[in-house]
Amino acid sequence: MAVLCLFGVLALGLAACGEEDEGGGGSSGGKAQGTELTIYSSLPLQGTSKEQSEAVIDGEMLALQQAGNKIGKYTIKYVSLDDSTAQNPGTADEAQTADNARKAVQDPTTIFYLGEFNSGGTKVSLPILNKAGIPQISPSNTAVGLTTDEPGADPGEPDKYYPAGTRTYARIVPKDTIQGAALATTMQEDGCKTVHIFNDKTTYGAGLGRNVENSAKELGLEVTGNDGTDRNAPNYRSLAEGIKADCFVGSGVTGENYIQVFKDVAAANPDIKLYGPDGVAEAAFTDPKEGGIPADVGARTKVTVATLSPEEFEKQGIEEAESFFSAFEEEYGIAKPDPYAIYGYETMKLALDTLKAVGDKANDRKAVVDQLINNTKGRKSVLGTYDIDENGDTTLTDYGLYTIDGGELTFDKVIKAKG
Amino acid sequence: MWDFISKYGLIALLVAFPLTYAIIDVAGGEGLSRIGNNLVAGLSNGAIWALIALGYTLVYGIIELINFAHGEVFMIGSFTAFALYSVLGLTLVTGPLGLVLGLLVVLVLSMLVSGSLNVMIERVAYRPLRGAPKLAPLITAVGVSFILQNVGILWFGSSQKGIPDLIRAQQELFNIGGVEVSRADVLAVVVTIPLVYLLTAFVNRSRLGKAMRATAQDPEAARLMGINVDTTISVTFLLGGLLAGAAGLIYALYQTNVWYFQGFTAGLIAFTAAVMGGIGNLRGAVLGGLIIGIIQQISDNRIGNEWTPAVVFAYLVLIMVFRPQGLIGEETREAG
Incomplete structure (x- = not known):
């Protein structure tokens, strides 16, 4: 077979062996x-x-x-x-x-x-x-x-x-149907009536943006827009000036220029509440010393991550988690x-x-x-x-809500997503 | 007939974009403040593009080379400025006097670093290829661009880096009828106007400026008239680099964000501005920069940020169709 394949490569090009090679x-x-x-x-x-x-x-x-x-x-x-x-x-x-x-x-x-x-x-x-x-x-x-x-x-x-x-x-x-619902639930609990979404146009950001939009509408929030952002844009000031909402979701990852997005939205809308997904749950976004968003913008931002704090795991009686944190600290x-x-x-x-x-x-x-x-x-x-279901998805649904304090993510509470 | 369309059709085309939205705003009861805000943001952004575009146009005007590394020279200017913040101890709590003096020092040093870098690039990468086919220096320029990008990655890493907002860039300085003018807007215009004036005066009135213009028209004739063409070209690169360094600092203060890739994006926009204005023409580069700045901001605000590059380039295509030589023609050897 290998010899045949070699002849195939010589005679017809690499594609001849493609399937075998990928195997x-x-x-x-x-x-x-x-x-x-x-x-x-x-x-x-x-x-x-x-x-x-x-x-x-x-x-x-x-x-x-x-x-x-x-x-x-x-x-x-x-x-x-x-x-x-x-x-x-x-x-x-x-x-x-x-x-x-x-x-x-x-x-x-x-x-x-x-x-x-x-x-x-x-x-x-x-x-x-x-x-x-x-x-x-x-x-x-x-x-x-x-x-x-x-x-x-x-x-x-x-x-x-x-x-x-x-x-x-x-x-x-x-999956993001859960995170979208978690973000929408949080905004509803925070008293938001209108929501504007920016998404980074990636598979993750655009998909999550649609999920937030759907969940927000289901919960009776008005979605004033879901705009894609260009990673290479020098800034988003004029885009941010177009926001007419009391809450904002930046559905993207830090690497897609979402530090600039949050800074510009916060500056153009001094009273808006800011929400980010797990894509920005990292020091590069939260910590000004690491080049992240300024402290005053961080103080207005809440972030959802599908993980809870060590204390919350303890509160829920998940012994395996407690053991993990001990072992991690030891190592x-x-x-x-x-x-x-x-x-x-x-x-x-x-x-x-x-x-x-x-x-x-x-x-x-x-x-x-x-x-x-x-x-x-x-x-x-x-x-x-x-469980892992027949699609490969977990049956876990809890999301953690984090605030940003001193440049660090600080666990606030568990979100039981509605919608 | 074509001349008429070319001249007035172009003006109509350029004015149509903001005018349409102004009419929509007024009809919708919003007044003119929104379009006013778009224009202010556009002019200040455009001022930065104009400074970078001047570098492209200067170099093209004199040796007909598209210096693809120019965007990266601008990026190095931004990085230098940011690095100097900590060297000079400029922080969010620095007092106004210290800040002004410190930023003046940063401005001068950033300009010198970018200017020297541009001269060095010309000496090492372009001058040996002066007589080579035009593709050779073009490819070399692309190569230098990649090298400088990697220098940027080594220097500050490969991610966008938020930097201290030393001047509270987006703080409103004054408001005219609902049109807000921020500190960043004023900074961009206040730094750009004198620099463009000085450059124009230098090119038009100084001996070296005359030498530059003579070299741009015919380098061989200029050489026969006793002009040191090599020195003249080096001075051209120095001037372009100095402006790129200034743009680098303004960008850092304005965007409060630096990135190794910022030069590629800004370079593309600025090169488009230079072509739109008429490459080789100083006033054209400034005009092109300002127009692109305004189109970008209106598009961001009205159509969507994701469509902005397409809108800008659609305008470029239309302008090229109406006036292939750019808005203010092409004052180069070919155009005469």
């Missing part, structure tokens, strides 16, 4: 080779999301370390990849992300792919990995269209991400880690527990995918007890 170490749903299995992590390690990504990696490595880098007879190797580039920092660069996914596909020992951090990146890596039958878990993706065709999804989603016709992708954060000396550390931990823990559950078949991608998507039920985790 790499094994065709769709095949077996990983040897007793060493590799788990790839793909996250943006440059730019504004660097700190969050590093927190995810710390969490992932802690879980792997606790397992002694072994599951049954298999040794687990961890490979961390960067899906951002210097020219496209803070988010997944499409070409780099595709390279990362292909690298995992071409490695015959690959058994899991953990990523991407950004939904726009997963749009690129998911079809490549799905075709090769490699199970994928994201610690942070929230875009609706990755798993369902519910409101907020684009036409053709999610089927276009699953060329193999089966689901191979799961995520442990609630890294940080008592209150970045909100995404616990998601990194749970991503890896879910992957390892899935491998453990299939026993000797831990090298069988098909068996692993089946276990992950169809048999993750009533899972007691650091995030609470949840």
Whole structure:
């Protein structure tokens, strides 16, 4: 076959071997080779999301370390990849992300792919990995269209991400229909009557913007606009001057120039209440010393993140979370880690527990995918007890509401989303 | 007939955009304050583009090179200004006198850094290619642009960086009939007007300015008349760099945000402004910058920020169709 393929390459060009090559170490749903299995992590390690990504990696490595880098007879190797580039920092660069996914596909020992951090990146890596039958878990993706065709999804989603016709992708954060409802619920509770939304036009930002819009309308709030923003615009002053609302949602990520967006909206509308999603829940956005929004703008801003404070986990009696925070402090000396550390931990823990559950078949991608998507039920985790549904979505729905105090995210309360 | 359309059609085209919205505002009972605010923001933004556009137009006028690295020279100016904030101890609590003096020092140093950088680029990357096919220096310019972007990444990282709002840029300074004029608006215009005046006076009245104009018309004839063409070209790059440095500081104060990629975006806008005004023409570059600034702000406010680049370039295409030589013609060797 290899010889035929070589002739094919010489005679017809690289496309002749495309499908076999993407299958790499094994065709769709095949077996990983040897007793060493590799788990790839793909996250943006440059730019504004660097700190969050590093927190995810710390969490992932802690879980792997606790397992002694072994599951049954298999040794687990961890490979961390960067899906951002210097020219496209803070988010997944499409070409780099595709390279990362292909690298995992071409490695015959690959058994899991953990990523991407950004939904726009997963749009690129998911079809490549799905075709090769490699199970994928994201610690942070929230875009609706990755798993369902519910409101907020684009036409053709999610089927276009699953060329193999089966689901191979799961995520442990609630999708944006939940975050959109959480933001709308918060605004309603804060007395907002009218809402204006800016979205960064990415898969994540535009999708979440639509979800906020739908939820806000359901709750009786008037949505005065949902405008896309150009990342390269020098400023958004005139756009911000057009806002006629008492509340504003910046549905975007820090790396899409959302520090400038929040500064300009706050300056043009001195009384407006500001809300941001998990895409801006990072020091690069919240801390003026890191080049984030000024303190006076931070004081007017609330942020939703799908994670709770250590105290809240304790209050809810989630012992696994308490253990995680103790172990994290012991390992890294940080008592209150970045909100995404616990998601990194749970991503890896879910992957390892899935491998453990299939026993000797831990090298069988098909068996692993089946276990992950169809048999993750009533899972007691650091995030609470949840299922992975048939679409790959978590059944968790709690969102944490954070204020910004002294440049840091400060947990305020749990939001039980309505709508 | 075509001349008539070219001349008056263009004026109608340019005026139509704000006029339409002014009529809509008045009819809707909003008065003229909204369009007034759009124009003020447009003029102040446009002033920054004008300063950068002058650098493009100066260089093109004299050696017919599109200096793609010019946007990055402007970016380095912004970075230098930001770095000097901490060197000079300029913070949010610095008093007015200290701030004014400090910013004057920052202005001079940023201009010198950008000016020197531009001269160095010319000496190292463009001068050896003076007799080469035109594509060679063009590609070299793109290369220098990428090198400087990476210098920017090494210096302040690859993310947008919010910087201290030293002048409270968006604080209202005065208000005329509902039209708000902020500190940033005044700063942009107050710095730009004297610089443009000085540049124009230098080019029109000084010996070196005459040498620049002579070199722009015919470098060989200028050389035969005893003009040191190499020095003249270096001075041209120095002037463009000085203006880019000034624009860098104004941008940092105005936007309170710096980014390694800001030069690419600003460079594209400023180059468009230079082409729109008539590349090679100083007044044209300023006019183009101001027009683009106004179009951007009206589009941002009325149509949507995501459509603004398309609106600006639609205008450029229309202007090129009406007047291929730009708004004020092209005072270069080719145009005579």
